[in-house]
Amino acid sequence: MDAVLKVEGLKKNYGNLQALKGISFQIQKGEIFALIGPNGAGKSTALRIIATLLSPTEGKVEVLGHDLRKEPEKIREKISYLPEEAGAYRNQRGVEYLRFMANFYATEPEETKEFVKRGAQIADLGERLYDKIGTYSKGMVRKLLLARALMGQPHLAILDEPTSGLDVINSLEIRQTIREYVKQGTTVLLSSHNMLEIEFLSDRVALIDNGVILDSGTPKELKEKYGANNLEEVFRRAVI
Amino acid sequence: MRKFWNLLKKETKELINAQLIISLIFTFFLFYLMGTLAQGEMAKAAAPQEIAVLDLDSSELSRGIMNGLSSANFKVIALTTEDRQSAIEQARESGASLLLVIPRGFGKSVLELNSMSIDTYYFIRGFSMSATSASGMVKAVIATVNNYISDTYIKERLPGVNPEELKNPVKNKDYVIVKDRIAEGSPAEVSSFILSQSTFLPIILMLIIVYSSQMVISAVAMEKENKTLETLLTVPINRNYIVVAKMLSSGIVGLVTAGIYMVGFRFYMSGFMGNVPTSGQIDTVVQKLGLAFTPQGYLVLGVSLFLAILCGLAMAIILGVLAKDLKSAQGLLMPIIFLALIPYFISLFSDFNSLSWPVKVLLWIIPFSHPFLASQNILLGNYLPVFYGIIYMFVIFAILVFLAARIFSSDQVLTMKLQLSRRSLKGIKQ
Ligand SMILES: Nc1ncnc2c1ncn2[C@@H]1O[C@H](COP(=O)(O)OP(=O)(O)O)[C@@H](O)[C@H]1O
Ligand SMILES: [Mg+2]
Numbered sequence: 001m002d003a004v005l006k007v008e009g010l011k012k013n014y015g016n017l018q019a020l021k022g023i024s025f026q027i028q029k030g031e032i033f034a035l036i037g038p039n040g041a042g043k044s045t046a047l048r049i050i051a052t053l054l055s056p057t058e059g060k061v062e063v064l065g066h067d068l069r070k071e072p073e074k075i076r077e078k079i080s081y082l083p084e085e086a087g088a089y090r091n092q093r094g095v096e097y098l099r100f101m102a103n104f105y106a107t108e109p110e111e112t113k114e115f116v117k118r119g120a121q122i123a124d125l126g127e128r129l130y131d132k133i134g135t136y137s138k139g140m141v142r143k144l145l146l147a148r149a150l151m152g153q154p155h156l157a158i159l160d161e162p163t164s165g166l167d168v169i170n171s172l173e174i175r176q177t178i179r180e181y182v183k184q185g186t187t188v189l190l191s192s193h194n195m196l197e198i199e200f201l202s203d204r205v206a207l208i209d210n211g212v213i214l215d216s217g218t219p220k221e222l223k224e225k226y227g228a229n230n231l232e233e234v235f236r237r238a239v240i
Numbered sequence: 241m242r243k244f245w246n247l248l249k250k251e252t253k254e255l256i257n258a259q260l261i262i263s264l265i266f267t268f269f270l271f272y273l274m275g276t277l278a279q280g281e282m283a284k285a286a287a288p289q290e291i292a293v294l295d296l297d298s299s300e301l302s303r304g305i306m307n308g309l310s311s312a313n314f315k316v317i318a319l320t321t322e323d324r325q326s327a328i329e330q331a332r333e334s335g336a337s338l339l340l341v342i343p344r345g346f347g348k349s350v351l352e353l354n355s356m357s358i359d360t361y362y363f364i365r366g367f368s369m370s371a372t373s374a375s376g377m378v379k380a381v382i383a384t385v386n387n388y389i390s391d392t393y394i395k396e397r398l399p400g401v402n403p404e405e406l407k408n409p410v411k412n413k414d415y416v417i418v419k420d421r422i423a424e425g426s427p428a429e430v431s432s433f434i435l436s437q438s439t440f441l442p443i444i445l446m447l448i449i450v451y452s453s454q455m456v457i458s459a460v461a462m463e464k465e466n467k468t469l470e471t472l473l474t475v476p477i478n479r480n481y482i483v484v485a486k487m488l489s490s491g492i493v494g495l496v497t498a499g500i501y502m503v504g505f506r507f508y509m510s511g512f513m514g515n516v517p518t519s520g521q522i523d524t525v526v527q528k529l530g531l532a533f534t535p536q537g538y539l540v541l542g543v544s545l546f547l548a549i550l551c552g553l554a555m556a557i558i559l560g561v562l563a564k565d566l567k568s569a570q571g572l573l574m575p576i577i578f579l580a581l582i583p584y585f586i587s588l589f590s591d592f593n594s595l596s597w598p599v600k601v602l603l604w605i606i607p608f609s610h611p612f613l614a615s616q617n618i619l620l621g622n623y624l625p626v627f628y629g630i631i632y633m634f635v636i637f638a639i640l641v642f643l644a645a646r647i648f649s650s651d652q653v654l655t656m657k658l659q660l661s662r663r664s665l666k667g668i669k670q
Contacts, residue, residue, distance in 0.1 A: 014655070048470075048654075051474045052473075052474060053470060053473055053474060053651075053654060054651050054654070054655075055650070055651055073476065073478070076474055076475065076476040077476040079474065080474070081470075081471065081474040082471075083467070083470040083471060085467050086467050086468070086470060086471055087466040087467040087468055088466070088468060089250070089254060089466065089468055090466060091253070091254060091257060092250075092253075100246060100250050101471075101475070103242065103243065103246040104243055104246065104475045104476055104477055105476065145471075148471075
């Protein structure tokens, strides 16, 4: 099987602080892979590096065979990234934002239209899609941003805490959306500090703490290995 | 290219928001209104002024004086009373701003060359601009009277002599020299022309630099504040395009904004200056002296201006990255405004060549000085320093853009603010 993403010995220092201390993992095509761990574990740092925003201190990252250091532009064409804390241009209408972003990925106007149409479906905002983003609630913005990330059917979608700051209902909707649209060929790398919600969403998870990957596998494998009922218990036992 | 247009369109749209349009309209109308008001005042001041005259002398000379005043564009109201007090009352009621009292025996005494005084009373009825021209008016009236009397005297004693030639026997012809060109014309007119040319340009320049820098700095800071920058930086478009699109859109919007303000400002200024019909001669004199901008001159000045704007934009974009949000970005703009103000004020109040060495060097280092200096140098035909200035600005711009692009493709664009706040936190602890 082809690995969409290969990470080997990835380290990142912020000054004296070692945020990542050499992590390695691979994601196969069509997988939903989750980095789970507490706040400050280094999840966002890892995702930002893979999304070409930060440069690694050490280690190797490859997306579909493109080296992160040598061909960041190539990687940007293949991925889409949903930041943990993100906003959209408040003066744009939802549909304008989708069109603006789609134009960067589409190669012709027809394709832009197709992307926007799919984005509108994913966002599921009805008529509100034609309102100014400044009038949206937090949940609506997050849905719009998720739609933006998935509409172009990227090879790799990098979603940093896709449900962060949302209520139970909105989180559930977002999880369902991710699962539905991933069926169509996108590979997903996501992060979460909510270990329970991840269990139902991911094919495989890696437990990360203090810049180190403690263990990884399918939720089922991990629960059996640690004799736990859920991933939260797995994590607690893995830390010790 | 399609992607770049997409970006440029969005950047421009972001900048043209309701706030900008409202403040534009507001400022424009404010200028317009003030200009119209000033124009009205100037018109009032220029209209023939009313003078009340109490002629106690009733001689041929005093009647002649009244005619002389009429032909000098004053509106004379002859009063018929005999005593001053009621004359003042009548003058007050008539609305005239000046009362002239010609005493008894004035004509006889003056023609015998015994000078005698005419009393004038000026009514101050307000503090508007026409009221401030009081002393000018009194002077003009007395000059008219004196002229009339001396002309009459000369005609009487020396018939056949033209009083004008007797009073001003020497005539002069003015020439002005600039470099190796000579033209006949008044030096006062020529230098006021140069001044008007070289004050108008700096104001435009100042406005454009300030507005476009403000645009670009808020364009970057807004991306940070709205948390859209991270997403934008992962989009498949060359990072340099992001920098250029922001600079270009801000440059364009800043240019248009400054242009609209300028039109408003022109209204305002023309209100004060009045549409003074400059003697048609000044144009030909200036042309002869080579003081008018030639098409090449305009081109060189345009290049100089453009580079100064680009330097401002590049500086602003770097400062914008440093800013945490829109508010702190506005504060960071101050250094740029300052840098643009220094050459502006120096060019207004002083001449570059007469400055001391340290100040000259300081001005040279500031990229924004060069278009100010260029506008004067080009008029005077000194192209060499202008070209040096252009080269210097180009080098500075290249360095700044290189820096900006470096920052945009490094971690700093996202972590800069964090590092800053950490440093300041450390400072507090120590
Ligand atoms: N820009 C930055 N500068 C300095 N330290 C940072 C920066 N971003 C994150 N960190 C530090 O790196 C560590 C990992 O952070 P992060 O990757 O955001 O964790 P997570 O996303 O798992 O909560 C934390 O200790 C955080 O304080
Ligand atoms: Mg995080």
